[in-house]
Amino acid sequence: xxxxxxxxxxxxxxxxxxxxxxxxxxxxxxxxxxxxxxxxxxxxxxxxxxxxxxxxxxxxxxxxxxxxxxxxxxxxxxxxxxxxxxxxxxxxxxxxxxxxxxxxxxxxxxxxxxxxxxxxxxxxxxxxxxxxx
Numbered sequence: 001x002x003x004x005x006x007x008x009x010x011x012x013x014x015x016x017x018x019x020x021x022x023x024x025x026x027x028x029x030x031x032x033x034x035x036x037x038x039x040x041x042x043x044x045x046x047x048x049x050x051x052x053x054x055x056x057x058x059x060x061x062x063x064x065x066x067x068x069x070x071x072x073x074x075x076x077x078x079x080x081x082x083x084x085x086x087x088x089x090x091x092x093x094x095x096x097x098x099x100x101x102x103x104x105x106x107x108x109x110x111x112x113x114x115x116x117x118x119x120x121x122x123x124x125x126x127x128x129x130x131x132x133x
Contacts, residue, residue, distance in 0.1 A: 002053040009102050013089060014048050021045035036070055040116035047121050051105045056112045056119045063118030071115040082113040
């Protein structure tokens with residue numbers, strides 16, 4: 001079932017989201033100072049290609065002061081607008097019955113789009129996941 005949902009997700013929005021996050025990552029990596037956000041954008045792009053069966057969790061050992069500061073800057077500059085985009089597309093996807101799981105997956109991307117630094121992707125059934133977000 002996860003594979004079917006991932007294929008439907010990829011066709012009806014996941015590919016475009018991943019391309020957007022990938023392009024943002026390229027731009028961030030070109031501007032040397034913003035490389036941490038570029039790496040986070042690449043991580044989110046990977047997650048948006050195939051979200052079902054995986055989840056984003058906090059990295060073990062805490063995020064640190066620099067990750068917190070970077071997340072606040074990201075939130076003010078881009079995070080709010082990306083989250084609004086996810087809400088709008090989730091509403092559009094939820095208008096059809098088959099789109100409801102896709103809308104839920106889109107809403108799952110909001111926390112990581114608001115605070116991308118200090119996160120990692122793990123399989124949903126990972127045995128040592130300590131934090132679910």
